[in-house]
Amino acid sequence: MSPRYDTDGQVRRELIRQALESHAPTIERLLEIGNSPGVSISVKCNGENIWEKGFGYADLRSAVRATGATVYPIASVTKTMAAAACAMLVAEDEPIKTYLPDLQLPRHKEIEACATIVDILSHRTGLQEYSTLFEGPDGLPLFVDDKSVHLALDAMPADSGSFRGTWSYCPPLYALVTLVIEKVSAMKLSDGNDVESYHRAKPYARMQDGTWVERRSSSSGYGFPFDSSMGVQSTVADMMKWASFIIASYRAFSSSAENNPLSGGLKLLPETQTVFRTWCPLISNEGGNPAYCLGWFLHEGHYIFDDMFDSDGQTGSLEWPCTLPKDDLGQDFRTILYHSGIGHGFTSSFHVYPDQGDAVAVLGNSSHSGDAVDCISRVITSIISGLHLSIPELESNLKFYRNLEVGRWRKLNQDLAHQQSQRHRKHTLVASQVVGTFANDQLGWKVCIQSASQDRSEYESFMHSRGLISAEILFGNETDVTLPLWNFCDDTLCFLPNEYDYQRWGMCYMADWTQFLIHANLQDDSSAIAGFWWQYDGSQDGIWFRRIA
Structure with missing residues (x-):
């Protein structure tokens, strides 16, 4: 689909830009197949932004096209920013009860007494995701105070002996991170997230008869207690600025060189050695060797997507069809920082390749099992990684998920x-x-x-x-x-x-x-x-x- 990732910088940038343009019709088809009204994409290659484009509509009712300046809630990609906000607290390694003395989890005494910011940001408390306890039928928060959050967390299940012994993705626990940030900073985190956006995409779903339905949403991001887990809104253009910051910080962390050519005078992430440390190794799979650090998946391999963590992470045991890229060029593994997000009517996918200075951000205004954002992300990341991806198979599998969803x-x-x-x-x-x-x-x-x-x-x-x-x-x-x-x-x-x-x-x-x-x-x-x-x-x-x- 594109040249090897280690091709000369200027040549590689131009070849990849041409490949991206040639795949624009593919992206349009994926949007149509996936019942996704719009998507915005931005790509960085060798430290330079080379492609930024919107497809479809940010607002169907008003016929507003999606662009690089369209604002979307980025959902769980917010966790990458929460980790940065807590970096200094992470270094102190204090139990979270130090900051939240009123925290009471009677069913999970070990978590209450010993859990640190690291345990929560890296999802190693053993507490199992149970988002239903936090959400009403419309998927939006039910709780508005810290006591009710404590009660809900205490009701969530955890296997005996799982504290710091297993990785269990548990976004609701980030509610405690929200409380800590607010306690230490003496300000409401929602004050920063609750901003009226005039270029914000509107979320949609499609009924079985083809009718578009505008989903319930607010003009701002998710509020308490989801602020630190999924409260940020952004554009793909701004996500590239965040990628530059992460690339520079990671490269400073991974080498002893004093001069970082990609820093561009940026201030670097504090406590990078803690944020990017492998806190929870995950099961190796066909794509490589994944792990979870703080707010990020850290992967040594060719590709990383959410379905790689279903079942035991092996393609042959996945319950649902899955289209994965293939390395036909015999390339070495790359370091990939990754997170995705899915919220009430919005989906996001964010890949950063710090060693090469590459990044891909894909944001869309639909959220369901047949959504196109993940498939488009596979196309774009395969192009910049020099991998082969079967487009017919990808489209066929997306139709399967689309039909499952509308039915x-x-x-x-x-x-x-x-x-x-x-x-x-x-x-x-x-x-x-x-x-x-x-x-x-x-x-x-x-x-x-x-x-x-x-x-x-x-x-x-x-x-x-x-x-x-x-x-x-x-x-x-x-x-x-x-x-x-x-x-x-x-x-x-x-x-x-x-x-x-x-x-x-x-x-x-x-x-x-x-x-x-x-x-x-x-x-x-x-x-x-x-x-x-x-x-x-x-x-x-x-x-x-x-x-x-």
Whole structure:
């Protein structure tokens, strides 16, 4: 697809630029296949920015094209910046409880007493990702204070003996990093992230009939407690500035040379030897030898992408189809710093090759299993790395994921209809029995069920005879996200919305029909319910919400 990465600098830059231009039609096709409205790309080669381009639309409604200046939330790529912000604290190696004396994790006493900033930034606490505890049905934060964050973290699972003994990617733990930064700096991290952006992309999804749906979003990045995990917004142009800073800092760290030709007078990252240290080696795979440092994947190999960490990291054992590049030129391994991000309607991919001074940033305004950003990133990084990538195979696999995604709601609806048909309904609940406020004491989480506040006639054709009742459920603090309730069977209610609202609220992470059911506790057929169970994660016990009002 392109010359070897060690070709002479000026010649290589021009050849790669030409290769990128020739693949523009491929990028356009991937956008169309992946139901992705727009994407922005920037490429650095041998220390120089050689290509910056937007494809598709940043805002479909207003027909605003994507450019290098389009602003996107970069989601988990924010972690690379959080590590830089905490670099000086990392060097102190103090337990996080030094900064957060009120931290209480009764189920995870070792983490509470001993975990440091390093343990959190490198994901080696052993705490397993359980983002459902932090997110409402629309994928946005439920919690607004540190106590509720502590409760949610304490409810997350961890295997015995896993503290500092295993790598377990756990973004919610970065909520503690947010609290530490705010405590030490005496300022709200959200004050820096909560900035109105006038060139910000808008997030979209596509329904099965081809209709575009604008997803719910704000004009700023993610707020507390996700600030340090996924709160930053940026452009691909600015991501190249961040790449220059990282390249210069890494090269200063990896060599004893006093003169760094790529520094350009930049101030270097403090405590680079700690930030870029291999804290958690990961399983080697066909792409090379990955590890996790602080806020970054550090990889010695030819390529690195997210699906390399599924299962045991070996291509032959992956559950889903995967298109990976091939080295046909017999090149040596390269050092690659990498992170990706996926948020509510946005996806990001960021590769930095510090030894060669290369970098690739790809940002897009959709987020789902059929999104095009990851595939486009594979095309671009293969070009600058001199690797072969099968474009027909890549497009075929993207179609598979696209079809899986657009059919997700219909599959949920069909599963619920089938399950409901297997159950006999002796009685049904009415709105007056379920209206009220309910709380889970362990999580400090409130759920409100209220009388329907608006006409729900658009649900009648979707619900058919399922028993839509005049009530709707509201989760946590997202009081504008109201989901209609309908009778599933006896004392069980369902809150699966129609396809439009399912896509608008970004509920695709709820992929199992059981997650849309709440099971009421009813003393007798006419009384108000005392509370309900919600099986929000099929692999975990359900949680109890008792009536408090």
